[in-house]
Amino acid sequence: MDQKIGVYICSGCNIGESIDVDALSSVANEFSIAKCESNPALCGEEGLALIKKDVESGEVNSVLIAACSGRVKTDVFSFDPMTTILERVNIREHVAWCQPAGAEDTQMMAEDYMRMGITKVEKTTLPKPYIEETDKTILVIGGGVSGMQAALEAARAGYQVKLVEKEPELGGKMSTWYKNTPLGAPYQDLSEITVQQTIDSVKANSNISVFTGTTTEKISGAPGMFDVTLSNGAGTQRIGSIVLAAGWKPYDPSKLEHLAYGKFPDVITSVQMEEMAKNGKITCPSDGSEPSVVAFVQCAGSRDENHLPYCSAVCCRVSLKQAEYVKEQNEENKVIVFYKDMRTPEQHEEFYRKVQKDGVVFVKTDTANIAIAEGSERKLSIEATDELLNEPVMMEADLIVLATGMQPAVLDDPILNLEYRQGPALPDLKYGFPDSHFVCFPYETRRTGIYTAGCVRQPMTATRSANDGAGAALKAIQCVEMVSQGKAVHPRAGDLSYPELFIQRCTQCKRCTEECPFGMYNEDVKGTPLPHPTRCRRCGICMGSCPERIISFNNYSVDMIGSMIKSINVPDEYDEKPRVIGLICENDAYPALDMVGINKLQYPPWVRFIPVRCLGSVNLVWIADALSKGIDGIVLFGCRYGDDYQCHFIQGSELANTRMSKIKETLDRLVLESDRIRFEQIAIDDYGKIPTILEEFAAKLEELGPNPYKGF
Structure with a gap:
C-alpha cells in the first residue's frame, strides 16, 4: 500500500492549553505525510467528519490521532482495519494531564510521542488475515449438567454440536442424587432432581449428536480445524471449538488418616x-x-x-x-x-x-x-x-459422613489427549483446575479454542454449573466466528495480525515453542517451529524470545519498536535533560499510567512510554538500541506474576524479568551500569506508585550520570 498518512491533533481537554499544537504540527510535517489538521474536539461531530471525509475521499489511508488515550472513544475512532491503518497517540493523559502546562519539557515530550507515533504508522502494513477453511461445529466433552447446558445453548444458537460422554447414559453425577438443595422461595424445602428433563431436551434437539460410552482418543489441529478422534467407532470429527465439561471427582478420603x-x-x-x-x-x-x-x-x-488448600464450595x-x-x-x-x-x-x-x-x-x-x-x-x-x-x-455416632472435597476430573487424566508439542493435557492453575487466568478470564484455558465449564473449572453448585455451561458455549461460539474471519480471540479480540516467520534464518533453538504460553507452535524432529496461527493469542512472546528476530506481525515487530526508540530526540549531555524509555504492558501498566493522568499526578518529564502487547514480547535488541541511542535509562512495567498472577498472557511478565537478568551481558559490552534498567510489576490500581518509582529512577540516573553514548 502506498501510504497516505493523515495526522489529526486535538486541542481540547486542556491539550491546547498545555501543548503548542502548531509546533506539534511542524514536527508532524517533518515526515512524509499527506496532511496535518488540528481541531478543538476531534471526537465531536465536526472533528470526526473531517477525518472521515479524508479517508472516504482516498486522500488519507493511514490515520494518526493525537488526542486522548487509545483506551477511550474506540467506538468513535473506528475505521475499516482492512483498508485503513489507525494509530492513537496519547497526548492527553500521558502529557497534558501529567506535566506542567506550557513547559519546555512538556512540549518536548509531546513532540517525541508524535515522532514515535508516525514512525509506528510508517512501519505498519495492512493486515492479511489468516483465513483457512474452518468448521463451526462445537464439541462438548462431558454429559453432565454443565456439558448438556453448553450443548443446548450452542444448538439453540444454530450451531452443530457433538456431545461426548464416557458413561453409557447422560446425566453425570446429578443423575445419582436423591434430592437437590432448595432452588426457590422460601428456600427451606429440598428440590426434586430435574436432570431427566435436560436429558430429554438434549436428545430431542436435532443440532446435537450424542456419543455415549465414548472418549476422545486424540485431538490435533487448531481452532476452526481441530481433528478429534473418538473411541467406540465414532471415528474422526472436524471441530471448530471445544467445551470441556468433564466434571469432578471426590478427594480420596483414605488419605485422611x-x-x-x-x-x-x-x-x-x-x-x-x-x-x-x-x-x-x-x-x-x-x-x-x-x-x-x-x-x-x-x-x-x-x-x-496438606490436602486441598481451597474450599470446595458445596x-x-x-x-x-x-x-x-x-x-x-x-x-x-x-x-x-x-x-x-x-x-x-x-x-x-x-x-x-x-x-x-x-x-x-x-x-x-x-x-x-x-x-x-x-x-x-x-x-x-x-x-x-x-x-x-x-x-x-x-x-458417639452410628454413622459418620465425611464431606470430601471436589477435584477436577482432569487431574491425572488428560481426557483431551492433545497432540501438542507441550503435552496432552491442559496446563492448570496451582490447584489443578485448567483455567487460563486467575483474575480475568472465566472459561478460557491456555489452549486457544478449548473452554472449561462446571466443576472441572472450579467447585460449584449444579445451578451454577448449568449457567457455566451456557457461558462456555458463548465463548466457543465467539471462537469459531472470530477464527473464520481471521481474528484473534480474547484478550486481543479482533486483532487481524498473526506471527509471520522468516523460517530460513531459524536456528531451531526451540525458545518460541517452549515459551509460548498457549501452545501455538508444534515442531518437527529438527526443532523447527510449526506454527498454528489460529491457536495464537497475538501476545508476541515468541517475538521477544527469538534471538534471530525472525518473528514479526504486520502491526508489531522488532524493527517497528526499535525504530520508534530511534526516533526520539535525545538532547546532548550538556542540556542536562536525561531520557528514559518506558516499555509498558498494554493491559495493566498502560491503563495505570492513564490513571496517573486522570488523577493529575506528575512525574519526571524525561520518560517516553511505549506500550507493548506483553512485557514478554520485549526483545533484548530494543534495550541495546535504546542504550546505543544515548537513552539514559530503561524502565519496564509488567503485570504481576506468581501464584495469584495478573499477567494476561500467563507468564510474559515473568519471562521478561528473567530475560532482563541476562541483559548484564549487553551492558557489560557497552560498558554501562546495570542500574540503568529497572523492572517493576504494576497492577492497574498501582497507579499511585508510578510517580514515586519514576522519581527514584530519575534520581538514580542523575547519580550515574549521562549515558556516554549520547551524540553517537
Missing part, C-alpha cells in the same frame, strides 16, 4: 450417603441397621494445606441437605455437624436456619478425630474441640 475412612465401614463419604438415600434407605454399612446418631464432618480434605450445603435426609427418615434421629465455617451463600442461609430449627446440632471445630468407642465393637467416637465454647467434645 485421622478420619479413619476405610478403617471402619460406618465412616462413609457424602457421595456414598447420596447414593444410599437415592436407593431408598440410610443404613449402617457394617450391619444394615438404621443409624439413630449420624455425624457429618466438614472440610474432609478441603481447606487443608460441601456445607450438601451436608445440610443430607442432614435433612436423616431427619426425614426418622425425626427422632440425632444429627451433629462438625464444621470449620458454615458457608451457605445467597438464599441458602434460609435453608441453614431451617436445618437448625429441625434440631441439627452444629459444633465449630478445626479438628476431629474418629475412633471406635470404648467398650464397643462397632459404635464410633468423635473427639474434637468446640471453638465457640473452648472445651473438648466427645460423642
Whole structure:
C-alpha cells in the first residue's frame, strides 16, 4: 500500500492549553505525510467528519490521532482495519494531564510521542488475515449438567454440536442424587432432581449428536480445524471449538488418616450417603441397621494445606441437605455437624436456619478425630474441640459422613489427549483446575479454542454449573466466528495480525515453542517451529524470545519498536535533560499510567512510554538500541506474576524479568551500569506508585550520570 498518512491533533481537554499544537504540527510535517489538521474536539461531530471525509475521499489511508488515550472513544475512532491503518497517540493523559502546562519539557515530550507515533504508522502494513477453511461445529466433552447446558445453548444458537460422554447414559453425577438443595422461595424445602428433563431436551434437539460410552482418543489441529478422534467407532470429527465439561471427582478420603475412612465401614463419604438415600434407605454399612446418631464432618480434605488448600464450595450445603435426609427418615434421629465455617451463600442461609430449627446440632471445630468407642465393637467416637465454647467434645455416632472435597476430573487424566508439542493435557492453575487466568478470564484455558465449564473449572453448585455451561458455549461460539474471519480471540479480540516467520534464518533453538504460553507452535524432529496461527493469542512472546528476530506481525515487530526508540530526540549531555524509555504492558501498566493522568499526578518529564502487547514480547535488541541511542535509562512495567498472577498472557511478565537478568551481558559490552534498567510489576490500581518509582529512577540516573553514548 502506498501510504497516505493523515495526522489529526486535538486541542481540547486542556491539550491546547498545555501543548503548542502548531509546533506539534511542524514536527508532524517533518515526515512524509499527506496532511496535518488540528481541531478543538476531534471526537465531536465536526472533528470526526473531517477525518472521515479524508479517508472516504482516498486522500488519507493511514490515520494518526493525537488526542486522548487509545483506551477511550474506540467506538468513535473506528475505521475499516482492512483498508485503513489507525494509530492513537496519547497526548492527553500521558502529557497534558501529567506535566506542567506550557513547559519546555512538556512540549518536548509531546513532540517525541508524535515522532514515535508516525514512525509506528510508517512501519505498519495492512493486515492479511489468516483465513483457512474452518468448521463451526462445537464439541462438548462431558454429559453432565454443565456439558448438556453448553450443548443446548450452542444448538439453540444454530450451531452443530457433538456431545461426548464416557458413561453409557447422560446425566453425570446429578443423575445419582436423591434430592437437590432448595432452588426457590422460601428456600427451606429440598428440590426434586430435574436432570431427566435436560436429558430429554438434549436428545430431542436435532443440532446435537450424542456419543455415549465414548472418549476422545486424540485431538490435533487448531481452532476452526481441530481433528478429534473418538473411541467406540465414532471415528474422526472436524471441530471448530471445544467445551470441556468433564466434571469432578471426590478427594480420596483414605488419605485422611485421622478420619479413619476405610478403617471402619460406618465412616462413609457424602457421595456414598447420596447414593444410599437415592436407593431408598440410610443404613449402617457394617450391619444394615438404621443409624439413630449420624455425624457429618466438614472440610474432609478441603481447606487443608496438606490436602486441598481451597474450599470446595458445596460441601456445607450438601451436608445440610443430607442432614435433612436423616431427619426425614426418622425425626427422632440425632444429627451433629462438625464444621470449620458454615458457608451457605445467597438464599441458602434460609435453608441453614431451617436445618437448625429441625434440631441439627452444629459444633465449630478445626479438628476431629474418629475412633471406635470404648467398650464397643462397632459404635464410633468423635473427639474434637468446640471453638465457640473452648472445651473438648466427645460423642458417639452410628454413622459418620465425611464431606470430601471436589477435584477436577482432569487431574491425572488428560481426557483431551492433545497432540501438542507441550503435552496432552491442559496446563492448570496451582490447584489443578485448567483455567487460563486467575483474575480475568472465566472459561478460557491456555489452549486457544478449548473452554472449561462446571466443576472441572472450579467447585460449584449444579445451578451454577448449568449457567457455566451456557457461558462456555458463548465463548466457543465467539471462537469459531472470530477464527473464520481471521481474528484473534480474547484478550486481543479482533486483532487481524498473526506471527509471520522468516523460517530460513531459524536456528531451531526451540525458545518460541517452549515459551509460548498457549501452545501455538508444534515442531518437527529438527526443532523447527510449526506454527498454528489460529491457536495464537497475538501476545508476541515468541517475538521477544527469538534471538534471530525472525518473528514479526504486520502491526508489531522488532524493527517497528526499535525504530520508534530511534526516533526520539535525545538532547546532548550538556542540556542536562536525561531520557528514559518506558516499555509498558498494554493491559495493566498502560491503563495505570492513564490513571496517573486522570488523577493529575506528575512525574519526571524525561520518560517516553511505549506500550507493548506483553512485557514478554520485549526483545533484548530494543534495550541495546535504546542504550546505543544515548537513552539514559530503561524502565519496564509488567503485570504481576506468581501464584495469584495478573499477567494476561500467563507468564510474559515473568519471562521478561528473567530475560532482563541476562541483559548484564549487553551492558557489560557497552560498558554501562546495570542500574540503568529497572523492572517493576504494576497492577492497574498501582497507579499511585508510578510517580514515586519514576522519581527514584530519575534520581538514580542523575547519580550515574549521562549515558556516554549520547551524540553517537
